[in-house]
Amino acid sequence: EDQVTQSPEALRLQEGESSSLNCSYTVSGLRGLFWYRQDPGKGPEFLFTLYSAGEEKEKERLKATLTKKESFLHITAPKPEDSATYLCAVPARSNDYKLSFGAGTTVTVRA
Amino acid sequence: DAGITQSPRHKVTETGTPVTLRCHQTENHRYMYWYRQDPGHGLRLIHYSYGVKDTDKGEVSDGYSVSRSKTEDFLLTLESATSSQTSVYFCAISEPARGSGSYEQYFGPGTRLTVT
Numbered sequence: 001e002d003q004v005t006q007s008p009e010a011l012r013l014q015e016g017e018s019s020s021l022n023c024s025y026t027v028s029g030l031r032g033l034f035w036y037r038q039d040p041g042k043g044p045e046f047l048f049t050l051y052s053a054g055e056e057k058e059k060e061r062l063k064a065t066l067t068k069k070e071s072f073l074h075i076t077a078p079k080p081e082d083s084a085t086y087l088c089a090v091p092a093r094s095n096d097y098k099l100s101f102g103a104g105t106t107v108t109v110r111a
Numbered sequence: 112d113a114g115i116t117q118s119p120r121h122k123v124t125e126t127g128t129p130v131t132l133r134c135h136q137t138e139n140h141r142y143m144y145w146y147r148q149d150p151g152h153g154l155r156l157i158h159y160s161y162g163v164k165d166t167d168k169g170e171v172s173d174g175y176s177v178s179r180s181k182t183e184d185f186l187l188t189l190e191s192a193t194s195s196q197t198s199v200y201f202c203a204i205s206e207p208a209r210g211s212g213s214y215e216q217y218f219g220p221g222t223r224l225t226v227t
Binding site for chain 2: 032034036041042043044045046049087089091096097098099101102103104
């Protein structure tokens, strides 16, 4: 069974305090890893797709990296507006069209 | 913005009543999905569609049915709602990611369903 595990479950940061979120997966033959941001009461918003180990993607204060077993989402000098739940997902082993999601990391950035 | 709308956005219903949620898209995407999101479980796939009248089950399909008679609409039906189906339901569409065989999914705003 494909598994996606995110840690920590929750992260409280002071504004400007950089940190990283982890997403580990068990699916072999990875065909993409996706990061999403979700604000309370809204649908997940697509952030990045990573395809191969060593790849990096950046957007504002966020940078996603990928190894063969896990991905990291680095938040550099976060601001309160970066507060959200961050989800990662991978395509199912049996079907590229299905995604397996992690439970998410809820980030709270205090001013 | 992937042009996805969901209706209703909020609904309260009683146990045993049928409920239909609608997902509408305006950009002719082939793949559409229904998820539910619950605390501690994250997003779980209920059903998905890969074309008009072509659907398949996800990991939590029991108690749910779907229909897709037009490209733009994907309906999720709870034939007889139960309290365990209280959840937030999200519709999504997918597009093939450039340069790979993977498909990026884009989500609608969600429907909050409460079954009393």
